[in-house]
Amino acid sequence: MTEKQEWWRGAVIYQVYPRSFFDSNNDGIGDLPGVTAKMDYIASLGVDAIWLSPFFTSPMKDFGYDVSDYCGVDPIFGNLTDFDELIQSAHHHGLKVMIDQVLNHSSDQHPWFIESRQSHDNPKADWYIWADANPDGTVPNNWLSVFGGPAWHWDSRRRQYYLHNFLDSQPDLNFHNPDVVDALLETVEFWLKRGVDGFRLDTANYYYHDSELRNNPPKKEIVEGSIGVRLDNPYAYQLHLYDKSRPENIGFLQRLRSLLDKYPNTTTVGEVGCDFALNTMAAYTQGNDKLHMCYSFDLLTHDSSMTHIRHTMETIEAGLGDGWPCWSIGNHDVERVATRWGKNHDALAKSKVYMTMLLSLRGSVCLYQGEELGLPEAELDFDQLVDPFGITFWPEFKGRDGCRTPIPWKNEALGGFTKSTRPWLPVAKEQSHLAVSEQEGNRHSVLHAYRDFLHVRRSHPALRFGDITFLYNDQTTLTFLRRYQSRTLYVALNTSNQDKILPVEHSLSALTLPEAVKSGYLDGNTVILPPFSVLIAHVL
Known part of the structure; x- marks a missing residue:
């Protein structure tokens, strides 16, 4: 393939969290027309593509990562016409569009699950992962939810447990059932036909589970602060051998790639979170027949040392072969990098150096909205939280709301994000002085550092x-x-x-x-x- 056909190789992908980007209808929630309204701004950064976090129909218990219709736009974000207009605008600006695909689990309000839970013998009875209780009524095995507690929830109608790796309102789909795989691939193709250029795959290593439901062994060594490890969450105490990263996943990724190959110049980037993430990244991207790119959480930790950066890069390079990585230092799930790595000391100066580092490493790059402004983590009180993860683990872990607050477009009370007096999350006062309007006129701002260096990167193929x-x-x-x-x-x-x-x-x-x-x-x-x-x- 030519460099033009492999546009994703070395691309910079700008992640838009639509709820917090721009509210076009002043209901307090960002929407798809709001993204379209700010397309000039996104294009001015010099990025190659945008990645839209979920906008699908959803009860929003996990803010769109609980999908109840894979082929619909939730009314709070607009409709399919709004999505088509966004695609058209992005392409007019020379930007590719990637969308989130949450294939591992659906909402418990998805019609598939509503039917599945009705009985043991309905047409979708085994579209989700059901298991009998142990003789004493306890859960089938020791698997844990990322969001705390057992990964099993009792359903009184079926008198069985169902598996959920995340919220109990997010039941896991059964990828061992070929009908499930076919149905999910049909939803992927629905968006390909609408003109999307690729997909960010949520929890891409979770799709398959061990069909024998074997217990995970304990971790021999638990080091708090290492990748994904927080001792306030028992999930970190297990070695997750059987509930994710199963070998059967490879076959599904190959089927997915075969589908995308029918639509030229499309791409995938998979989110990989596991104990052996760098090895999994290599396995999932080698051979030109699975994912195009993967990213891990290795640069989303609190360790900003150059020793850690070098070790991570050299480890993946040693095993990557012809695979390709994608790197990010911030997203919608982690504390903002200006706080996490800046530690509130010289944070803006550090932000520029970390930006240059990220954009100079080998691989493609995901930039999370607001990084180009050097935004710090928003400080929220408990009664302002909406994130179920944060509410569960407060106060040791304050959740993900602090990195999801609305983008400040102007230095004013509502940040130019909305005219509603009740945005879904408060506009952070500590971010107001970093508003886009403030930084546009300052040639030494973080915004100009990002924008100008992104254009430098474009002019140097070696980068x-x-x-x-x-x-x-x-x-x-x-x-x-x-x-x-x-x-x-x-x-x-x-x-x-x-x-x-x-x-x-x-x-x-x-x-x-x-x-x-x-x-x-x-x-x-x-x-x-x-x-x-x-x-x-x-x-x-």
Whole structure:
């Protein structure tokens, strides 16, 4: 394939969380026409595509990740005509459109589940994962829900338990049933026919479960703060061998890829969360017959050290083969990067360096809305929470609402997001000074740093497609090479508030970086990196 056909390789994908992007009808909830209204802004960033978080018909118990109609638009977001107009506008602006696909589970209000729970012998009786109670009435095995407690919920009508890896209102579909797989692929094709350019696959390694329902073993070692591990949630205490990342998943991903191959220039990016995520990413993207890209939670932790970044990159590179990664440092499920990695000290300066790092690594990139503004995590009181995950684990874990508050377009009470006095989440006062309107006029703002560097990335194929070789790191400094065809770029990053002086063995010619990005400089065969600075240079 040509680079144009593989547009997703090295692409920058801008994640839009529609509920919080822009409210076009002033009901307090962002919507699809609101996204269309802001398409000029998205295109101005220099990204290649947008990823829309779920807008499907849903009771919204998990804010769209509980789907009750895979082929419908929930009225709070608009309708199918609004979606078609969004696609048309995005394509007019040269942007691809990817949508979330939540295939692992549906809402308990989906017609499939309503029928399935009626009896043991109806046509959809085994479309979900049902199991008898143990003789003493207890749950079938020790599997746990990500959202806390057993992964099984008792249904009094069927007098059986059903599996739910997340909320008990999100029953897991039974991928061992070929009729379920066929039905889900039909819903995928529905959107392909409407012109979408790809899919972000929610929980892409959860689709299949162990048909024998074997118990998961305990983890031999639990390290709090490592990827996905919080000791307030017992989910972290198990080694999840049997409830996800099953080998049968490969066959489904191959069927999915065969479908997408019928629609040229479409793509997939899978979310992978498991104990062996980097290995799973490699397995799911190798061979050009499964997913195009995967991303893990490895860069969504609190560890922002350059040692961790290098280890993660080198681990995936060692096993990736012809597969392709996609990286993100923020999304709708984790604390905003300006707070998580910035730790509220020099957060805006750090945001620019982390942005440059992310956009210079090998792979495609997902940027979450608001990262380009350097938004910190919103501070919410308990009575302001709507996220069931946060409500369950408060106060040790404050949930996901703090990264989902409305985008501040203007420095005013409602942020220019809505005219409703009751937006679905409050507009964060601590973000108002970082509104788009404030940053547009400041050439040194985080917004201009993102926008300008994204255009630099576009003009240097080595940053989009090149190989990567790491040279040096300590906890706060990282250097590496990106090579593509006859060009090699040297990249050096300083995420600390101290000067760093690094010797180099290469002859270098520094690139001129955007004025919003603090630049290091060359002094003979030495790289000088002031605090929170970046140097990118041609290797001569």
